[in-house]
Amino acid sequence: MDEKKKIKVFINANSGIPIYLQIADALKYSVASGLLKEGDKLLSVRELAAQIPANPNTVAKAYQKLIKEGVLEMRRGMGTFVKNDSVKESELKKLAKLLIEKAKSTGLTGEEIVKIVKEEIKNDN
Amino acid sequence: MMLILKELKEHKWTIIIGILITVLYSFAMVLSKTKSIVSYVEGTITRNPNLTFSQLSQIEKSSELMIDFSKTFFNSVFLNSFFVVLIISIVLAVALVSYEEKNNTFEYLFTRPVSYARILASKFISGIVAIALIVIAPVILYPAEMKFIAKTLIPRFAVSYSVSSGVEPAKVMAFITKNIKAFPVSLSALFCSSVPYILGFSIIFALALLGGILFRKRNSFLKVSIVIIVCVIWSIFWAYAFGTPDANGKFATGFINLPINSTLRKFGFNTLFLNPNYYNLNHIPLLPTIFGILVLTGLFFLSHFVIVHRDKI
């Protein structure tokens, strides 16, 4: 029997972001950062719901979303497992999308955004 | 049912105080009444020291000498402690409702998977049981009272009479005890008499309970005081206006003398189970008992109707 990997998920119930999305994102981050690897077994819906604490239906929704996206898979009678841990790219794509959205809302163009990002990377190094 | 036990446990102090009052009351009343009969006889004999046995029996034939303990007991317990039991029935009914109100436990009871009828029935039955206990307690202790009187007062009389008459105290004792109509016959009569009395006061209890249910929201202390004052005033008015019966069932007239008096008295006292002719029988009077049970059942259904058709809290 595989050991369940006990990761802690923290959500902010009072944000405007639906909790199931927060849970899904938190799990994706865990996979992207290596807290969870391909083939690791996750806590059951019930167990994770009790840890956060959150509504089990909400946790189930998060798991469903990640299963749909191919990050997790459910093995009949055995539990939920990490299927594909190459989420780094897709996570980065999401971050980029957010950046672009926010930047556009202030009226910046695409070229201006790229210029600023390049500068910031230089400063960081 | 455990609900009934719960009610009895919750209000056990009211019941205990009620029992204490009726028992002590009956004890005191019988004691004083008997004492006065005995001192009358002593007085007569002291004034006539040359009485023979036959003359003594003639004195005994006069009504005051009939040391009929059960009638004495009946008078003291059932007629004189009327007010005590009345007040206790009403207080108990109001307490059954206000205690739950105070702790908001009606919100608890009415949200359990039991019918409202069962909750109401537990209050009804516990009230009737409590009243029965309060009424029967002195009756149960009647033999003890009689023993006490027999042991203390009568021997004293026997001795003083024997001194003045020259008859042996033992013979006097035997004669007296032969003529005293005491238990066990009267004991059964007293138990039978208790039944209409219990029923009568259960009806008053049920009425007060209905009142408590109807006027739940009003302040309970005020409620109790108002109800007691109204009942006391009404009883006093009734007594003085229409007259009260004496131990033999004869009515002394009050200050209101209308042709309707006798009808009212008959109706009122019969239905209120205060007809002395119902008492001292060796059987339970059938008609008033059935009538009482019907009235109680009617009050139960009325109370249930009120509960169902009003908000429960």
Add this chain to the structure above:
Amino acid sequence: MIIEFTSVKKNFGKFPALKGVSFSVPEGSITGFIGRNGAGKTTTVRTMMGLMNYKGSAKVKGREVKEGYALLREGIGYMPETFSLYPYLSCKEMIEFNGKFFEKIDYDKIKNYAEIFELDLNKRIEFLSKGTKKALSFIIAVSTNPEILILDEPLSGMDPIARNNFLKILSEECGKNGTTIFYSSHILEDVEKIADRIVLIHKGKVLLEDELDSIKENYKRITVVFKNAISKKDIEQINGVKRTEEDGNGFLIITKHNPENILEQLNKLSPSSIGIFDMNLNDVFKEIVGGEK
């Protein structure tokens, strides 16, 4: 639907406490019943438990509550807002007494929860503090493993640790046993944590009934500045816009559904900048209730 209210009306004398309340609760869900103080939450909950006479239809497990069918309450665990306990009993005695009304009590659960809430079962109820009395009321409600848990302001008076424990337990009850949970609260932060559905009541009427996730997805704030002159009317016409107001040189738009579509429509009007922001339950509540006078 395990609970179904249809146009339920309730007057206290002349005062209309419930003016036509309609909502439904699906089996196995956790529904947060929110509203301001005096909005009608407790009246609704009491009506659900058969304590109030009402007009309209209120059904629990398919049976009309008005009928007064006693066994309907067999599968319901109720925790009232004001304590409903016998002060002279100990916690243990009260739980036992309660158990006699039902078929079975779950002693393991009672022991477990009593430990979590640090409740001394031998203590007499009159000596308990407010928070422990709340814990006891909850344990009594849940001790018979009911199908439905109806809780009226369960978290008021609980300290933060107890609250967290309580929410954990609620999520477990739902997850493990599939218990339907309906709880009212005027503290939205507590509701947001575990409710999957929201029913919002205000002045005796239900103004919002939806899944919490849907609410958070539908209600968004959009700030937009236009290059050209655009009138408020043009924006208000867009399907899904709840309200628009002038915000400096631009507009603040509150969406009530389909914010993506609204964004699309707005983009067609050539904005110089456009931003979309989330609204939490507090924000949505203020938006819906604030407008009502």
